Amino acid sequence: MTDTVDQSHWNMIAEKLMDEVPASRFDAWIRPLAAHFDDQILTIKVPSRFFLDGLKTHYGGRLNELSHALLGDDTQVHYEIDPTLSMREEKKDATAKSSSSSSSVDGFIDPRFTFENFVVGSGNEFCHAASRAVADKPGEIYNPLYLYGGVGLGKTHLINAVANELIKKDHSRIAYRTGERFTNELIQAIRNGSTDAFRNQYRQVDVLIIDDIQFIAGKDRTQEEFFHTFNALHEIKKQIILTSDRSPRELTNLMERLRSRFNWGLVADIQPPDLETRLAILSSKAELAGVHLDKDVAHMLASRITNNVRELEGALTRLTAHATLTGRTINIDFARHVLRDLLHEEVRAISVEDIQKKVASYYNINVREMSSSKRTRTVAFPRQIAMYACKDLTTMSLPEIGSHFGGKDHTTILYAVRKIEAMRKESDDFDDEMSRILALLKQ
Numbered sequence: 001m002t003d004t005v006d007q008s009h010w011n012m013i014a015e016k017l018m019d020e021v022p023a024s025r026f027d028a029w030i031r032p033l034a035a036h037f038d039d040q041i042l043t044i045k046v047p048s049r050f051f052l053d054g055l056k057t058h059y060g061g062r063l064n065e066l067s068h069a070l071l072g073d074d075t076q077v078h079y080e081i082d083p084t085l086s087m088r089e090e091k092k093d094a095t096a097k098s099s100s101s102s103s104s105v106d107g108f109i110d111p112r113f114t115f116e117n118f119v120v121g122s123g124n125e126f127c128h129a130a131s132r133a134v135a136d137k138p139g140e141i142y143n144p145l146y147l148y149g150g151v152g153l154g155k156t157h158l159i160n161a162v163a164n165e166l167i168k169k170d171h172s173r174i175a176y177r178t179g180e181r182f183t184n185e186l187i188q189a190i191r192n193g194s195t196d197a198f199r200n201q202y203r204q205v206d207v208l209i210i211d212d213i214q215f216i217a218g219k220d221r222t223q224e225e226f227f228h229t230f231n232a233l234h235e236i237k238k239q240i241i242l243t244s245d246r247s248p249r250e251l252t253n254l255m256e257r258l259r260s261r262f263n264w265g266l267v268a269d270i271q272p273p274d275l276e277t278r279l280a281i282l283s284s285k286a287e288l289a290g291v292h293l294d295k296d297v298a299h300m301l302a303s304r305i306t307n308n309v310r311e312l313e314g315a316l317t318r319l320t321a322h323a324t325l326t327g328r329t330i331n332i333d334f335a336r337h338v339l340r341d342l343l344h345e346e347v348r349a350i351s352v353e354d355i356q357k358k359v360a361s362y363y364n365i366n367v368r369e370m371s372s373s374k375r376t377r378t379v380a381f382p383r384q385i386a387m388y389a390c391k392d393l394t395t396m397s398l399p400e401i402g403s404h405f406g407g408k409d410h411t412t413i414l415y416a417v418r419k420i421e422a423m424r425k426e427s428d429d430f431d432d433e434m435s436r437i438l439a440l441l442k443q
């Protein structure tokens with residue numbers, strides 16, 4: 001696991017608790033927390049020792065259980081006291097009170113992701129402007145708003161910023177879900193015979209936000225349900241906001257009628273930031289964390305960590321934590337030492353299994369299909385992509401690769417490699433998509 005400050009791990013746990021815990025207790029005990037997940041350690045930050053005692057008494061056991069269930073059995077939960085959290089909470093309370101918002105929110109919206117702390121630059125300015133416009137006039141201009149792009153580039157940040165903006169200023173009823181949670185809720189509703197209630201809850205909102213909509217591709221019942229919800233909301237001009245790791249066209253297992261609807265409003269892609277924007281993001285994050293970062297250290301980080309803002313942020317957090325714990329100042333040698341694994345970009349050995357697993361998950365098929373002999377396009381095409389990726393990213397010979405795909409002949413692998421190469425040459429869009437997939441596999 002790379003060292004990243006990945007809120008999404010914590011958000012999964014917080015979302016689950018939101019379902020289980022009464023709202024007032026959630027606000028009192030869970031909302032004030034911050035967390036990050038590195039090397040299978042979930043570090044939960046709490047505002048004070050007193051708070052920690054209470055949290056452990058009430059929720060310590062459940063936090064452990066959820067961490068194991070959602071992040072893996074070997075996850076360890078650590079707690080850290082961070083007095084700045086209570087200050088942030090006080091500020092937030094003050095804004096909440098002064099805004100006297102009457103919004104109602106269903107789902108976990110991260111109050112830290114706002115437009116104010118989103119750095120606009122090349123790569124994200126279009127998505128940012130579109131999100132701003134939607135926050136100004138929900139349901140009126142771009143509906144749906146569909147943001148897509150690679151990992152850790154700010155999609156979740158932007159849609160949370162829209163939600164926070166709406167909460168601040170009006171009375172929107174907002175439902176915020178991940179594609180996964182929407183699917184799980186539906187499964188649960190089917191099991192409990194409560195699909196009507198499921199439907200109703202979504203059809204009464206003013207704004208429906210679904211993060212990672214790609215999750216529903218290949219899941220027919222979920223797509224069907226989402227299709228009807230989409231129509232019901234769209235018809236009465238309620239805003240729909242979606243994010244995905246790829247464009248509607250690239251969502252191969254998506255129903256055609258959903259794909260066309262996703263294109264009705266605005267489809268905007270977010271690209272990795274350029275060097276200047278990365279420097280600006282670093283400086284903004286350092287300021288927020290109250291850390292001084294020398295120009296040369298910032299430059300080194302921004303020029304070496306190029307494709308993922310979350311990783312850039314993770315590097316800064318790791319540096320700050322090491323500096324605080326060891327009492328050292330952050331200079332270039334210290335940064336090189338602490339971040340040696342991130343900066344040296346050693347060629348990490350990528351296994352065929354890893355490639356097969358990630359490609360299967362990207363295309364929403366079962367990983368077992370990688371070694372099957374099924375020839376339907378939904379299975380055969382991802383399999384060819386995986387074969388191509390194995391050739392590109394490992395040093396294996398064609399027969400060796402074939403043996404990992406259910407004993408296929410080397411000519412089958414060669415055919416796949418040539419086909420994907422030809423497709424990349426023919427279509428710039430496909431070439432972009434393939435580059436994104438390869439980048440995903442290298443992570």
Ligand SMILES: Nc1ncnc2c1ncn2[C@@H]1O[C@H](COP(=O)(O)OP(=O)(O)OP(=O)(O)O)[C@@H](O)[C@H]1O
Nearest residue numbers: 117118119150151152153154155156157281309310
């Ligand atoms: N332009 C930016 N300005 C400030 N912070 C940013 C910017 N872009 C990304 N970030 C930060 O990077 C981290 C990752 O962003 P986010 O979670 O929004 O990525 P994402 O595109 O939704 O990725 P994923 O597909 O993995 O969900 C967040 O902490 C976010 O605040």
